[in-house]
Amino acid sequence: MENFLSDKPVAIIAYGEVKNQRRSGKRPYEFAAEVMGQILEKTGLKNSDIDGMATHMPTAEAGNTFYTNTMADNLGLQPRWTQLTDIGGCSPVGNIARAAAAIVTGQCEIAICLAADSTGTTGVGHRRLGGYRQEFMEPIGFQGPPVAFGLLSHAYDQKYGLNLEALGQLAVTQRNGALANNNAIEQFRKPITVEDYLASRVIAEPVRLLDCVMRCDGGNGLLITSTERAKEMGLEKLVYPVAYSEITNFEPDDPNPDITETGFATVGPDVFNKAGMSPEDIDMFHPYDDFLIAVMLQMEQIGFCDRGEGAEFILGTDMSPSGKLPVNTGGGQISAGQPGLGGGGVNLTEAIRQLRGEATDRQVEGANNALVTGIGVIPYFRNWGSSNCMILEGA
């Protein structure tokens, strides 16, 4: 497939992020308003300058079948192009590609991509999610993502051997990021050790508490326009999406798939091919992290290391901000919190912050590109639902 982003036709010109909170009592609209407020202040734009709006379906508003209209009305926006994306954790990264396509094809000029949810306040609402969950998951005691990752971890263990020390090392690296990140959920801003990881409560064997994200409330977002317009506006610190790849419902026709394989085996190589790059060219990696093993599987399948060698790669690579491959420098979702289905924006926002040189104590010096990813939906005996990869470049 052709890469419509190769000539950098669009630029991310601003971002906003609210501090993650456990239970705020707020709704996604309030978080979106705070995010838009930050963006307007940074750019000097008015809300009436924004003519495109992309959102994702938040769990807190699942059941509102007019979410786009409600959001626009809350924010005083009059978009000429809208997009509601519901591929879970892939949505915030995926919305950049969708907004870029809308801008390149003249459907809008300045688009805001918003991610906001208050799952900490409302709960997940599995019982409203519908589909096969109510008929085939809840009645067998399938308690949610920890079970899916318990089965996946066990399958990985049988095939390659699961190294808990490596996962613990990853937990510590990400937690150190949260310690330096003022927007991380406050409860997680205390150090942990590999021993703490190993000793944390088992949820669904071998998945421990410190393998998992904690859902919370929060929001983030960004503003995107044509590179030409961004330069006319005299804006600096532009961040360019230069390659994107996405896949949903990986291998639907295999009745007995190897659940350790995912769509990243497709989109990882594809995004590098589109960018004319290889994993060695990546300055920072900001992978979607709902569970620690998901980060390791992405390293293997995107191509940072081979299948089964993720643990060795983690233990042998400095992934701190000053290391060879900085990973989720703001804590990732596991240590900064997962603001519901807006969680995919946590890793993305950190990548943009880094590329703008605004990551304060945890700034990665000299980083000029980042790989960001999303994972959407964990079906209960198949591979991840959606996978996406985007390469971002600094100015």
Next chain:
Amino acid sequence: MTDEKQNPPPPIPSPTPVSQPMWDAAKEGKLLLQVDPASNKVQFWPRPVNVQTGKSDYEWREVSGKGVLSAWTKVHVPAFGFADRVPYILGSVDLAEGGRIVAQLVNVNDEALVPGMAVKVTWEKRSDEISVYQFEPDC
């Protein structure tokens, strides 16, 4: 006596027009699944199409209910309705005819589980209309 408020019973599946034949067969202790007649590939859960073709040209076939255990997890934090059962084991079963079902494993201790172990379906009656599939060692 179980306190239904503190320990609600496990949820009872609500059949859809597509899945109704499977649940009707389950009442009789039979495992009925959708199969692609051209390739004999089994699909579970029931879908409105044969995923091999995208058309409604699937067949319902009774399968043996026998299979092998591929992966499992011992669940310590229960799903809604399963507080009475913790810890319980959920296993991924590759059926003899192909296809895969995740279900509760019963009549076995997790220490006795091995990958590739033979298992067979058994049924837990949840109501007059619904029996839910479980698996147990086939020995």
